[in-house]
Amino acid sequence: MATINIANSKGRDAVVGSQSVLKPVKVRWLDEKGRQVQSSRLMKSDLAHDVAALEAKAGGRERISKLLVEGDPEIDMETFGAMLKDTSRVFVDPEGKIVHKVKQFEVVKNPDGTERKRTPRKVSTPNTDTETPLKWSGKLMKKKDVYNKFVFAKKRQIVHVNGLTYDFLFNMAKELEESGNLLLMGSGPKSNEPLVLTRGGQKYRGFLEGRTQGDKYCLILHLSNLELKAAPVEVK
Amino acid sequence: MTPAVPFGFNLPTMAKPLVLSFKGADIPFALSKVERSDLYGFVEIETLDERGRKCTLATLADDGRSVIASGGTALATLSAEGSWVEKKTLVPTDNQGNRITPCASSYAAPCPLEKTVTIEEYLSHDVRAVYQLSSETDFGPLLAELKKGTIFNFPYSFRGGLEPDAGFVLLAADGTPFFAVGSPTKLEFVGFDQSAGIAEEDEGGGEEEDSMDFGMM
Numbered sequence: 001m002a003t004i005n006i007a008n009s010k011g012r013d014a015v016v017g018s019q020s021v022l023k024p025v026k027v028r029w030l031d032e033k034g035r036q037v038q039s040s041r042l043m044k045s046d047l048a049h050d051v052a053a054l055e056a057k058a059g060g061r062e063r064i065s066k067l068l069v070e071g072d073p074e075i076d077m078e079t080f081g082a083m084l085k086d087t088s089r090v091f092v093d094p095e096g097k098i099v100h101k102v103k104q105f106e107v108v109k110n111p112d113g114t115e116r117k118r119t120p121r122k123v124s125t126p127n128t129d130t131e132t133p134l135k136w137s138g139k140l141m142k143k144k145d146v147y148n149k150f151v152f153a154k155k156r157q158i159v160h161v162n163g164l165t166y167d168f169l170f171n172m173a174k175e176l177e178e179s180g181n182l183l184l185m186g187s188g189p190k191s192n193e194p195l196v197l198t199r200g201g202q203k204y205r206g207f208l209e210g211r212t213q214g215d216k217y218c219l220i221l222h223l224s225n226l227e228l229k230a231a232p233v234e235v236k
Numbered sequence: 237m238t239p240a241v242p243f244g245f246n247l248p249t250m251a252k253p254l255v256l257s258f259k260g261a262d263i264p265f266a267l268s269k270v271e272r273s274d275l276y277g278f279v280e281i282e283t284l285d286e287r288g289r290k291c292t293l294a295t296l297a298d299d300g301r302s303v304i305a306s307g308g309t310a311l312a313t314l315s316a317e318g319s320w321v322e323k324k325t326l327v328p329t330d331n332q333g334n335r336i337t338p339c340a341s342s343y344a345a346p347c348p349l350e351k352t353v354t355i356e357e358y359l360s361h362d363v364r365a366v367y368q369l370s371s372e373t374d375f376g377p378l379l380a381e382l383k384k385g386t387i388f389n390f391p392y393s394f395r396g397g398l399e400p401d402a403g404f405v406l407l408a409a410d411g412t413p414f415f416a417v418g419s420p421t422k423l424e425f426v427g428f429d430q431s432a433g434i435a436e437e438d439e440g441g442g443e444e445e446d447s448m449d450f451g452m453m
Binding site for chain 1: 268270271272273274275276277278279280281282283284285286289290291292293294295296297298299302303304305307308309310311312313314315316321323325326327328329330331333336355356358359361362363364366368385398399406407408409410412414416419420421422423424425426427428430
């Protein structure tokens with residue numbers, strides 16, 4: 001289970017659990033004998049047999065049909081239909097050859113598709129479980145004012161890992177529940193930088209919500225990277 | 237009152253309207269998806285080789301020589317013995333082995349807006365997509381209800397299928413009616429005795445305004 005380093009309103013911090021809340025897939029497919037079937041990924045075609053390869057082989061796109069009539073140049077009987085298991089992701093050049101050394105750039109584009117900025121790519125690093133805890137930002141927002149301002153695409157449930165952190169998190173949830181607020185969570189000294197949960201992963205704003213039920217609690221870190229608002233009009 | 241900035245007409249709309257039924261009136265809505273790129277622009281990762289030519293991602297098969305481009309693989313369904321099975325011969329069931337009855341597409345018939353949910357219930361879902369709602373039919377009564385903060389909920393399925401998503405109709409803070417599509421989560425209340433490590437990972441104005449800048453991401 002992932003962990004998160006988080007501080008409360010008194011500045012006390014602890015490393016606690018951060019678990020996925022995705023529901024497992026419920027559907028199972030059974031065959032006629034009531035046995036569960038399985039899915040497998042198969043090879044359908046490769047670059048050595050695609051249109052570009054056939055064009056080069058035939059000496060022109062218009063001659064491909066002749067090749068197809070004469071034989072099966074688009075099929076490799078040995079490999080097509082084979083199960084794919086331990087595959088790797090690779091970069092290929094325009095000729096379809098594997099490239100071993102690449103340079104990557106981040107090209108920022110405006111909503112209309114025009115280029116705004118180009119910089120060498122920086123892979124984002126996770127920042128929710130570092131030595132520096134995520135601070136209690138103190139930026140509290142009423143739940144009823146927030147739910148329709150942002151799109152909450154993901155969430156993590158924050159859970160205790162021992163007796164001490166149970167008290168720590170329960171009190172945090174209680175404090176948030178009683179105030180009816182969500183706490184804005186961010187990284188950095190001012191808590192104003194986005195949260196990154198995985199290497200190279202999406203950047204999110206965090207909103208911490210607390211719920212309690214007797215001596216039980218539910219502390220939820222809502223993650224959002226989109227405001228819920230109308231898209232601006234394209235000016236032509 | 238005319239809004240200072242009109243919205244939505246530049247977005248691609250879905251062809252078939254989603255008909256919502258509210259207090260006996262069927263209202264056809266056009267849905268326009270709103271994504272990050274519509275609001276903030278977007279970032280493209282450009283990969284170049286040493287000669288400055290654009291590279292694309294592909295899959296290298298386990299034979300170490302077959303390079304497969306996008307679309308070069310297929311998913312097959314295999315029996316317990318590893319034989320090919322036609323999907324249409326299979327029976328969808330739940331975890332207890334009970335047959336699941338497929339649901340119809342939400343575009344096949346009007347979707348009644350009867351059930352409402354609380355903010356907490358709405359927040360307990362992961363929202364996957366949001367669509368601006370617009371209609372040529374007057375939907376004043378529905379808008380008035382949404383302005384009270386009501387969130388309507390109904391099972392939603394685009395094509396029809398086994399597990400419908402959760403559909404929500406709500407009013408955004410800027411006054412735009414939205415349709416949100418989400419999935420329920422397995423949030424649970426935990427007590428002192430419930431240890432962590434329940435689930436395995438499966439993944440994949442001023443200072444205030446500065447901290448809320450979604451465009452910088």
